[in-house]
Amino acid sequence: MTELRLEGVSKRYGTGRDDGAAALQDVDLTVRDGEFFTLVGPSGCGKTTTLRTIAGFEAPSKGVVSFDGESMIGVAPERRDVGVVFQSYGLFPHMTVAENVGYGLQFREPPDGTGVDERVDELLELVDLEGMGGRNPDQLSGGQQQRVALARALAPEPDLLLLDEPMSALDARLRESLRRQLKRIQSTLEITTVYVTHDQDEALALSDRLAVMNDGEIEQIATPRTIYHEPETRFVAEFVGDNNVFDGTVRARDAERTRVDVAGTTFDLPPGVGFDGSAQEQERERISFCVRPADLSRAVDQNRFAVNLETSEFRGESVRAYGQWNDVPIVLQLGEVLESEKDATVTVGFAPEDAHVLNGG
Amino acid sequence: MSRSRPGRIASGAGRIRAWLERNAIRLTALVTAGILAVMLYLPVGVVFVEAVVDEGVPTLGHFAAVLTDPFYFGVLADVFADPLAVGTHLGSLAGWLAAVSISLSLEYPIPGIDVPVPWLAVDTPGVRQGLFGFTAYQAALSTLASVALGLPAAYILANYEFYGRRTLRSLTILPFVLPGIMVAVGFYAMFGRAGTLNGILGVAGLGPFAFIETSPLTIVILAHAFYNAPLVARLTVAAWESVDTRTVETARSLGASERRAFRDIVVPQLAPAVLTGALLTFIFTFMTFPIVLALGGLQLATVEVWIYDRIQRLDYAEAATLAILETILSLGLTYAYLRYESVQSGFSQAPSPPPKEALFPDLRTALSPRRLAICGYGLVALVLFVGPMASLVVGSFTDGTGFTLRNYAFLLERQLEGASFQTLPLPAIRNSLLFGVATLAVAVPMGVVISVLTARTGRSGTIIDTLAMLPLAVSGIVFGIGLLQGLVFGISLPGGWRLQITGAVAIVIAHAVAAYPFVTRNVSPLLSNLDPAMVESARALGASRFRALVDVELPLVANGIVAGAAFAFAISIGEFSSTVILASGSESYTMPVAVERYLGRRSGPAIAMGTLLLLVTAASFVVIDRVGGRYEL
Numbered sequence: 001m002t003e004l005r006l007e008g009v010s011k012r013y014g015t016g017r018d019d020g021a022a023a024l025q026d027v028d029l030t031v032r033d034g035e036f037f038t039l040v041g042p043s044g045c046g047k048t049t050t051l052r053t054i055a056g057f058e059a060p061s062k063g064v065v066s067f068d069g070e071s072m073i074g075v076a077p078e079r080r081d082v083g084v085v086f087q088s089y090g091l092f093p094h095m096t097v098a099e100n101v102g103y104g105l106q107f108r109e110p111p112d113g114t115g116v117d118e119r120v121d122e123l124l125e126l127v128d129l130e131g132m133g134g135r136n137p138d139q140l141s142g143g144q145q146q147r148v149a150l151a152r153a154l155a156p157e158p159d160l161l162l163l164d165e166p167m168s169a170l171d172a173r174l175r176e177s178l179r180r181q182l183k184r185i186q187s188t189l190e191i192t193t194v195y196v197t198h199d200q201d202e203a204l205a206l207s208d209r210l211a212v213m214n215d216g217e218i219e220q221i222a223t224p225r226t227i228y229h230e231p232e233t234r235f236v237a238e239f240v241g242d243n244n245v246f247d248g249t250v251r252a253r254d255a256e257r258t259r260v261d262v263a264g265t266t267f268d269l270p271p272g273v274g275f276d277g278s279a280q281e282q283e284r285e286r287i288s289f290c291v292r293p294a295d296l297s298r299a300v301d302q303n304r305f306a307v308n309l310e311t312s313e314f315r316g317e318s319v320r321a322y323g324q325w326n327d328v329p330i331v332l333q334l335g336e337v338l339e340s341e342k343d344a345t346v347t348v349g350f351a352p353e354d355a356h357v358l359n360g361g
Numbered sequence: 362m363s364r365s366r367p368g369r370i371a372s373g374a375g376r377i378r379a380w381l382e383r384n385a386i387r388l389t390a391l392v393t394a395g396i397l398a399v400m401l402y403l404p405v406g407v408v409f410v411e412a413v414v415d416e417g418v419p420t421l422g423h424f425a426a427v428l429t430d431p432f433y434f435g436v437l438a439d440v441f442a443d444p445l446a447v448g449t450h451l452g453s454l455a456g457w458l459a460a461v462s463i464s465l466s467l468e469y470p471i472p473g474i475d476v477p478v479p480w481l482a483v484d485t486p487g488v489r490q491g492l493f494g495f496t497a498y499q500a501a502l503s504t505l506a507s508v509a510l511g512l513p514a515a516y517i518l519a520n521y522e523f524y525g526r527r528t529l530r531s532l533t534i535l536p537f538v539l540p541g542i543m544v545a546v547g548f549y550a551m552f553g554r555a556g557t558l559n560g561i562l563g564v565a566g567l568g569p570f571a572f573i574e575t576s577p578l579t580i581v582i583l584a585h586a587f588y589n590a591p592l593v594a595r596l597t598v599a600a601w602e603s604v605d606t607r608t609v610e611t612a613r614s615l616g617a618s619e620r621r622a623f624r625d626i627v628v629p630q631l632a633p634a635v636l637t638g639a640l641l642t643f644i645f646t647f648m649t650f651p652i653v654l655a656l657g658g659l660q661l662a663t664v665e666v667w668i669y670d671r672i673q674r675l676d677y678a679e680a681a682t683l684a685i686l687e688t689i690l691s692l693g694l695t696y697a698y699l700r701y702e703s704v705q706s707g708f709s710q711a712p713s714p715p716p717k718e719a720l721f722p723d724l725r726t727a728l729s730p731r732r733l734a735i736c737g738y739g740l741v742a743l744v745l746f747v748g749p750m751a752s753l754v755v756g757s758f759t760d761g762t763g764f765t766l767r768n769y770a771f772l773l774e775r776q777l778e779g780a781s782f783q784t785l786p787l788p789a790i791r792n793s794l795l796f797g798v799a800t801l802a803v804a805v806p807m808g809v810v811i812s813v814l815t816a817r818t819g820r821s822g823t824i825i826d827t828l829a830m831l832p833l834a835v836s837g838i839v840f841g842i843g844l845l846q847g848l849v850f851g852i853s854l855p856g857g858w859r860l861q862i863t864g865a866v867a868i869v870i871a872h873a874v875a876a877y878p879f880v881t882r883n884v885s886p887l888l889s890n891l892d893p894a895m896v897e898s899a900r901a902l903g904a905s906r907f908r909a910l911v912d913v914e915l916p917l918v919a920n921g922i923v924a925g926a927a928f929a930f931a932i933s934i935g936e937f938s939s940t941v942i943l944a945s946g947s948e949s950y951t952m953p954v955a956v957e958r959y960l961g962r963r964s965g966p967a968i969a970m971g972t973l974l975l976l977v978t979a980a981s982f983v984v985i986d987r988v989g990g991r992y993e994l
Contacts, residue, residue: 055897055901056900057897057900076900076905076906077897077900077901078900078901078902078903078904078905079903080901082901083901083902084897084898084901086892086894086897086898087894088892088894089894090892090893090894090895090896090897090898091895091898092895092898092899092912092913093917094916094917103899103902103904103912104902104903106903107902107903107904107908108902108903149898152898152902153898153901153902155902156902156903158901162901
């Protein structure tokens, strides 16, 4: 299969040399053979531009896109052997489902000498649409159309599968079942896959690894667990899941702990954080760290502070409570909020090892 | 599983085919650009050169002569002659304003009936408008009449449901493609001394009245309204139906009365469409030709008619100068229109269009003032829009006293016994159909290619769009002289070659150049509404850009192509201005030219020929309608 590599890829729009808006800024990433890789970020972060650059619909202003070490710069999309599924699916409305799925097979022969019809049936079966080949796309539901688009992209056995927010037009329940199906198909075929989404739940659930993007740059590339538990930047911490971010100043360090002052309150963090032992300790005094809502607990007696609750949301297995502590917005995950606690204060604490220090401010 | 799977590129022939496929769009674009350069820009350039070069010496003398001649520019000629004498000009303007008087009098507008009508007369001391002034004046009046007659129709079509509404809405496109000369003949048959209207009035013991002779300007303006009121109505209905009722309902729920909500929500959304219609009407009627030529003659000469007259007298330099001035004016207006159109291109079909009321649900409602007013308008519309066409058919079978086949007998006789230098009916019909089909073959690919290019280039496509829309701004006459002076007479090329295109070929190309913008205008919106993901999916699956166009885009815009083709054919059938120049003295005359030639002495044969033209035009539309076209402008 295929390893995809982007090296120093930048994309500028506009004609001027410097005034063009940068859509992508020095993007470096490697997607390993057979990996499910996700680009996630808010709208306008450059994730779709990155995908379109990989597919060949956009030419990078700078940098190299390569498949298995072979540069793709200047290669037209139709000669790249990629399968693409778009947000709007892009099904051909004047062709039947079978004609849609078989369209690519007139340019790229079906693998292993299978006939076109055979291959189409095979693909329709793979996406659970047996017998639907004769229908027109507009006779299908959104979820079915999405699966036709997937089957169409996979039919010519592409080296690379690219998916651009393929589920965002579907309702939440359907999305979850389709994403399990997609994951199953992807791991059966072991096809290198790049998936673009703005939905961090989807990104965490599907990916082998993911890249969090912001403002045309990659903030962090890691496995879902690492991204969730050890975000490198404030942006990643706040974008992926709910988080509480504190900005403070290092007061004292010793072998057991690092003492950090936030808005007049001192918190204990694990020893050595934010400090790499170099001489310029002064410059490293400012520090940001985050604590997940689930790690802020009424039962912990370290690092306690009182949160003024403002609203709460019932989520079934738990309650999300939103409030403030010294102008820092705080999200809590509580077992239950008592009537008497509404519009009141709750005192919570966290264990030093549950705090995670962020790079930069 | 590698990128060089077998079956991609095999032989040398395959490689050439692949190259052709990759570059097909570019190649077609080059051919189109070539045709436009030779057939559009070159002729217009020739006219321009004719206007500014006098015996090999560049000069602006022709322009100065025209601009300062009161015959052309009326009072403005003094201003052009001495632009710095501002004081004098303001003085004469003040003097003129002082002499304007408004008086109320009783008039008897309908001759022969003693019913006095109070009449507000604006008495202005005579202003010499000049030829350009008069042309603009009649265009402005025509625009007013078209808007006044078009808006009620738009109101009815957008707000009421009745039997045949959709058909009527489709039919609003029909006048637009009717040959001008035929409409002129239709108006003759309706309003002429022996026309239908006089026949009806005669039953009531009135008349006959000489409508056309008494007030040719009114008839010309009504004929222009016949053309353009449906256009105004069409554009306005489209805007009206795209008004989202939920916005009106929101305004009502916020406390606006029905009338107020209409004024605040609906009117601002209709205004751009009405203005677009008015602007287009002004452009079209400014360049009017066959109607004025046939109904008014030289006494009502517009710029276009005068240019034609100059050409007949072989005064090419003056004709070219006038043509360039006219083109500059109409280009300016067309540019304004395109700019304006692109600003308001935002609105599309509303998610919830306004509901439609039944027009005549019961007798009681049918007698309400509003319904009676609608009936009154319907009567006017019947006289103005259906009248001329019906009269054309009726008039071809009658001669003032009763049923006759004399007119058709004349055509048959002419066909059988006419000399070869005379205008024969059958060759005219054959030429019209042949040229129509040939025009299709040239105009449709040209129009589609320009659509593809502009849809793909996005914003920078506006420049290509404007350049490509030049035929809308260049009148048939100007184009005709250019072709005549340039390609028909021939242009010497270096190396002893001579570029010369004559006769049928020149006519077909002139028609194609006039027609392709309508293909483009029908195809472009559909093309740019297609989901780009479809083309990109096709390409990711291995299709070249050209294959994606052929496999995906073209089938999906087929409706627009068919509609554009219908326009192209109809425009070719009806084209008069450049054909009459290019066909003069040759056997390549078409049906409209034949109508004009027969119109000379007696109107009967011309009316019969016009009826045949109507039949051919209608038949072609029926055929295309069956094929599945959808007409949009």
